[in-house]
Amino acid sequence: MLKFADLINENVEELAALDTVDAGKLYDLGKIVDIPGAAETIRYYAGAADKIHGATLKMSRDLQAYTLHEPVGVVGHIIPWNFPSQMFVMKVGPALAAGCTMVVKPAEQTPLSALYYAHLAKLAGIPDGVLNVITGHGSTAGAAISSHMDIDKVSFTGSTEVGRLVMQAAAASNLKPVSLELGGKSPFIIFDDVDVDKVSDLALQGSFHNKGEICVAGSRVFVQEGIYDKFLVKLAEKVKSWVVGDPFNPKVHQGPQVDKQQYDKILSYIDHGKKGGATLLSGGKPGGEKGYYIEPTIFTDVTDDMIIAKEEIFGPVMSVLKFKTVDEVIRRANATKYGLAAGIMTNDLNTANTVSRSIRAGVIWINCYFAFDRDLPYGGYKMSGFERDFGLEALYKYLHVKSVATPIHNSPWL
Numbered sequence: 001m002l003k004f005a006d007l008i009n010e011n012v013e014e015l016a017a018l019d020t021v022d023a024g025k026l027y028d029l030g031k032i033v034d035i036p037g038a039a040e041t042i043r044y045y046a047g048a049a050d051k052i053h054g055a056t057l058k059m060s061r062d063l064q065a066y067t068l069h070e071p072v073g074v075v076g077h078i079i080p081w082n083f084p085s086q087m088f089v090m091k092v093g094p095a096l097a098a099g100c101t102m103v104v105k106p107a108e109q110t111p112l113s114a115l116y117y118a119h120l121a122k123l124a125g126i127p128d129g130v131l132n133v134i135t136g137h138g139s140t141a142g143a144a145i146s147s148h149m150d151i152d153k154v155s156f157t158g159s160t161e162v163g164r165l166v167m168q169a170a171a172a173s174n175l176k177p178v179s180l181e182l183g184g185k186s187p188f189i190i191f192d193d194v195d196v197d198k199v200s201d202l203a204l205q206g207s208f209h210n211k212g213e214i215c216v217a218g219s220r221v222f223v224q225e226g227i228y229d230k231f232l233v234k235l236a237e238k239v240k241s242w243v244v245g246d247p248f249n250p251k252v253h254q255g256p257q258v259d260k261q262q263y264d265k266i267l268s269y270i271d272h273g274k275k276g277g278a279t280l281l282s283g284g285k286p287g288g289e290k291g292y293y294i295e296p297t298i299f300t301d302v303t304d305d306m307i308i309a310k311e312e313i314f315g316p317v318m319s320v321l322k323f324k325t326v327d328e329v330i331r332r333a334n335a336t337k338y339g340l341a342a343g344i345m346t347n348d349l350n351t352a353n354t355v356s357r358s359i360r361a362g363v364i365w366i367n368c369y370f371a372f373d374r375d376l377p378y379g380g381y382k383m384s385g386f387e388r389d390f391g392l393e394a395l396y397k398y399l400h401v402k403s404v405a406t407p408i409h410n411s412p413w414l
Helices: 002-010 012-023 027-048 084-098 112-123 138-147 160-172 196-212 228-239 260-275 326-334 349-358 391-396
Strands: 063-071 074-078 101-105 131-133 153-157 178-181 187-190 220-224 279-282 297-300 317-323 341-345 363-366 399-407
Touching (some): 002 012, 002 112, 012 084, 012 112, 027 391, 074 084, 074 138, 084 101, 101 138, 160 178, 187 196, 196 220, 196 228, 196 317, 220 326, 228 279, 228 317, 326 349
Parallel strands (some): 074 101, 101 131, 153 178, 297 317
């Protein structure tokens, strides 16, 4: 695994280019963040591989006992198209460290870097048959993994709708356990005691990073009424400098959407926003006449019942909503079927503590956003899924616990 990580670092430019060509991701960001981060994730789990320990148990009867952590067996990883490299290592790293073999199915839109990672794994000496990559559509290759009688666990990241199908297939086959990281409609909550200039930058990144194709996008921006107007002025000013264009251009902030289907879906949501009564502050149309580019789009005067505030758009669309009190924003932030992430922007420690404890989401970022780390468990509540990626929690989900007990006679240490 350590050799695998070294090879990833040695092939940064190739891997970044593949993700840019496939997914429209920013090439320079891939070289600086995504690919080096992928190598570090593999290295992190390599360090955990020889630290998998059970426990010695104090029994209430004349027994001595201990537990073993054993690999679950063959894992099927089904990964999405928005972060091809990071999703690959997020799944593969802990499963390899746990001692599992695996079949990885990348999204049909973005298979290239997964195939290259498999090539590097072979060069690193990972035995044949341990790390396998198959390409294909979800309805065929993904369905085959979910229903296969010889696959012992499925780890899936993607939409809530497909997550249901994965669970159904797993239950109908060999009742394999399933790990799901699904959709989100995350609240980005701004209280009126913050620096509006700094927070407006974070809000733009929270909605438009990776062209909005990110499940934890802070696309529901709740702004306390005392700074609402000031925040909108600052937002409108800053979004003008947001450059949409060729993802190989280092001056560009936002590349094209992954494909025409996603492009059309996002534009249809923008149309819903226009017709549903929201006010268009910026964007709202394609970014040029060629390619799947969409202008960063901001809607204000959004209400909780609007489609753009309820459904995951997975594109560069921000909804800004006004609130008055802490209790109100907690209630409204939780009024969603999702529970993946949330952002809380405040300089008041009591407010930060109260709101972070009250929001039903798997990861809460206080005065930051997209604060991912390989040591930080990541996953959702409610219809955003269950179990965790990253951290040691991800390692343990690929391990079974076996209890071993034997009689012990005439011991004074019961």
